Amino acid sequence: MFTRIVVASIAEDKSIPLILSGPSVDTGDAAAQAVSPSGKLTVVLRSVPGEKKKHFVEIWSESSILHLLETTAIHDDFYTDSTFGTLEWSRDETKIVYIAERKKSEDALEKYNYKPDWGETFTGRREPTLVVVNLENFEVKALAHLEGHMSPGQAIFSHDSNSLIFTGYNRDPQLYGIAYCQNRFTGLYQINTDGADLKTLTKDLKSARSPRLNKDGTTLIDIASGKVSTVVDYVRKADPKIGFPGLYIDQLPQQLWISSTKIIASSAHRTRRTLLSIDIESGAVEELTPASQYPGTTTLLFANEKWILTTYSTPTEPWALYLGQIDYGKGNSKVHFSILEQAKVEKAKAFYQPHSWSIMDKIPGQEESLEALYLEPFKRDGAAQQKSAVSGSKPPLVIFPHGGPHSALAAEFSVLNLVLVGLGFAVACVNFTGSLGFGQDNVEALVGRVGELDVKQCEAVRDYILSQGHVDTKRTCLTGGSHGGFIVAHLLKDPSWKAAVLRNPVMDIPALAGGTDNVPWGYAVNGLPYDMALPPTATLADPEVFKKLRASSPMEHVEKVVAPTLMMLGSGDRRVPPSQGISWWQARQNKIRQDKDEKHAKAVNRILMFDGTGHALDSIEAESHSTYALANFLVEFTRVDQP
Structure with missing residues (x-):
């Protein structure tokens, strides 16, 4: 964790000039910290590695530590993520609450009992628990197991500091991955700080999270599906x-x-x-x-x-x-x-400045919700483009659909887009039907049409850009991850694409059931019902269900792919297991070996595996090398002088 101090003042014209910006400071083993309401105290949660990891709660006043409480015997690792993580002071500054992993049992009959975890980004995180620190008697208490049917997170103190309000994530009928999934069954609960008197605050809601109290404690708000007072x-x-x-x-x-x-x-x-x-x-x-x-x-x-x-x-x-x-x-x-x-970013300015961007919001013949963030080299004449890494008189085009599918790409700074445009590419980041930020009808319009509507809209964006005459019509390529990789793999049926890079893509939806932490996803996007209580593969016994899921999968037409492809996978991916990408890669390898067609015989089919990295490929090593590998691969197969 890094911290930084920034000091500013208010000028007479209401501008806010910066007075001081300190350096970023590595806080070492600190997992989280929070300043008390008065600003006089700071709590620091610290985990110290060693033969046996130790955990501490530190109370600081200015530059002095007032209290050091070891909590190793009470709980395991702290939770600092946005889903479960909590570190809050009570208003009277007599208590602190945080979330930590429940202490594992050392009992010989219990220690090997199977307990599911919360999936992608939460591997090994099984039982988050509320921990309350009482600063009047310095007692640290992990609250009761909350009846075993839910996991607590996002706790806040009530206005009188005597109880906690928190999000409870349902563990019944079974655990599914929580990362990126805000529609899991959740509710708001209240419990006394001593662990007594658990109450349900949202009995009529299927999903409620993020409790927030106003300053005087009179109003509690949250994000919910359903109606208490909407x-x-x-x-x-x-x-x-x-x-x-x-x-x-x-x-x-x-x-x-x-x-x-x-x-x-x-x-x-x-x-x-x-x-x-x-x-x-x-x-x-x-x-x-x-x-x-x-x-x-x-x-x-x-x-x-x-x-x-x-x-x-x-x-x-x-x-x-x-x-x-x-x-x-x-x-x-x-x-x-x-x-x-x-x-x-002074050293990078020369690289990223010469490009422009716009939002394409009127694609002929398409739904008004279809948009694309479009970036291209800025005012490059033919000579300048020739000197770029990809050369040619016009830039090649990269089509880049997002994952999800119910997420969205935003007009924001992106290192990957910066690299691609700096190398001479034009880039179109596609928000297809189903993307967030366009209304609920738009979200639901993709259900039952994945692998069809999203694919056609990416083709429409490509065709529209090509019709404008600003890019090289013979040099179009693709990149995408997760559901974006799913779309890319579908698009590769068309042999005109020059190259594609896929990151942890979904390739075979029926096969996902045996390995993903999010089995309901494949059914939901295909408009099929799914019983959350059944074993993951039970529904596949219905031949019509299997047929529907398989028909929407890119694996159905892998034999048609001829463009050079680079697959990038994380060995620790719990959302889309690497077996998905490997199976598709193996199918292509088999086609290349057996097919006498010249296009297939010369096909390029590469794969990279990042050990210990999850679905987002967001470790330092994976993020840096995958960006380099992606850019290098697209340049290799789109530059004009390539063989």
Whole structure:
């Protein structure tokens, strides 16, 4: 974990000049830290490696440590993720709550009992538990097992500091992967800080998370599906006048109240993320960062009655830290932002500056929800393009669909896109039907049509860009991961693609059932029912179900692929196990060996495996080398002078 101190002041003209920006400091073994409400104390959670890992809770005042509590005998690793992770002070600063893994039993009859974990990104994380530190008697207590039917996360203190409100993730009928899946069965619960009197707060809701109390403790909000008192309901279709598509938020920020009745949140809004003000009494929603002023992506970090702290970037501007003040108006509030700090990328400026970007939102003959973030080398004449890594008189085109499928690509800074455009490529990042930020009707329109509608729309984006005459029509290539890799593999039926790079792609949906942590996914995207209580492969016994799942899988037409392909897999992927990519790669290898057709005989079919890395390929080694390998592969097979 790294920390950094930034100091700013308010000038007479309300600008906020930066006074001091300290260096990033590695806090070593610290897992998390939080400042008390008064600002006088800081709690640090620390894990110290060794023959046996040790865990500590530290209470600091300024530069001095006041209390050091070893908790090794009470629990195992701390949780610091956004799903379960918690580190909160009570308002009276007498208690602290955090989430940690329940201590494993050393009993000879129990220690080998099978206990499922929470899947992708949570391998080995099985039983998160609430831990309360009482600073009046320095007792550290892991609360009861909560009846074994749920796992707690995102805990906050009640206004009187005597109880906890938290998200409970259902463990029944069985565990499925929680990462990237905000529609799992969850509820809000309340329990006393001594572990007594557990209550359910959301009995009529199937999914509720991110509890947040306002400052005076009178209002509790959360993200939910269903109705207790709905502030902002989902939007079927975006209003053509204001374009509000509904809320698309993974978790609510920890600090988001700007008054007792208003909150701030950032949400997907077509091909960008924007800042919204939400009145919890009237349900009125205001966009504080309209596209006319902030065409890129704004992400909220912190908000209170006086300040809003955000990050902001565009495809040509690296992330910057913004501090804003709200000017309240009647239905027309404005935020006056000042830039606190920008990313230091002086050495890379010459590489990333010469390109432009736009959002393609009107693709002829397609649904109005289809959009693409388009980047291309900026004002390059033929001579300049010839000097690029890919050469030629016009740039080659990369089509880049996102994963999910129910996620979205945003107009934000991306190192991968920067690298590709710097090498001379044009890039189109496609938000196809089913993407978030376009209304609920758009999300549901893809269900039952994966491998068909999403594929056709990527082809439509390619054809539209080629028709504009700015790119080389004979040099089009592909990249995508997860469901994006699924789309890429489908697109490869067309022999005109020059090359493709696939990252942890879904290739055979029926075969997923035996290895993924998210079995329901394949059924849901195909519009098929799935009984969450059944064993993963039970439903495949129905021949019609098997036929439907197989028909939507890229493995159905692997023999048609002739373009050079590079497969990049993570050996630790729990969401799309590497066997998916390996099986497709093996099928291609077999076709290459057996087929006498010249196109297949000369086919290139490579595969990379990153040990210990999960679905996102986000270890330092995997992220850096996969970017290099992807760029190098596409250059190899698209440059004009390639054999």
